Amino acid sequence: AQKVTQAQTEISVVEKEDVTLDCVYETRDTTYYLFWYKQPPSGELVFLIRRNSFDEQNEISGRYSWNFQKSTSSFNFTITASQVVDSAVYFCALRVHPTDSWGKLQFGAGTQVVVTP
């Protein structure tokens, strides 16, 4: 069975602080994909990143960075110099391959990030 754990329910920071969101996953499959999505108050899910299980390179995109460590089954996400617009719920998700449903993502519970001015 697959499982994604986001232990942090809510993180509050002051603008310009860095914030790291933890994501721990469980799967017995050797091929899988990990995702991060952002859900602002308006509700739509915004894709942030996809990483496959064979690519452990960390990635940086602007103020966002991701740390993928298979040894600890973690795929953590850091926002550097946070801004008020970063306030949202962030979901980590897992999809195994092959799967009987390409659309079946196992989502974590989400972490609410609150950035105050």
Place this chain on the structure above:
Amino acid sequence: GAVVSQHPSRVICKSGTSVKIECRSLDFQATTMFWYRQFPKQSLMLMATSNEGSKATYEQGVEKDKFLINHASLTLSTLTVTSAHPEDSSFYICSAYPRDRGSGANVLTFGAGSRLTVL
């Protein structure tokens, strides 16, 4: 990029009525679409997989007679919540992959969601 459109974005209905939510892929064809449900302050859960021209596949615990899914074309899937009750109040989100999946690792694109409130 691929865009998935949902309508309506918000709907309020009386208990016992049926509500239809549309999901359209605007600039690509989708043989398969996916319906998720999100209760307040909770995560997203896959309800069903909508297959163009055939029956939908429902996840365990989802009542297929209550949540009717029709995927009549390559760009449109509809979810009808029949005889809605207050416990059906939720955020319903559809998603799709572009038809040409390539490696299969393409990004699942989500609609903006439809918030259903049943009084």
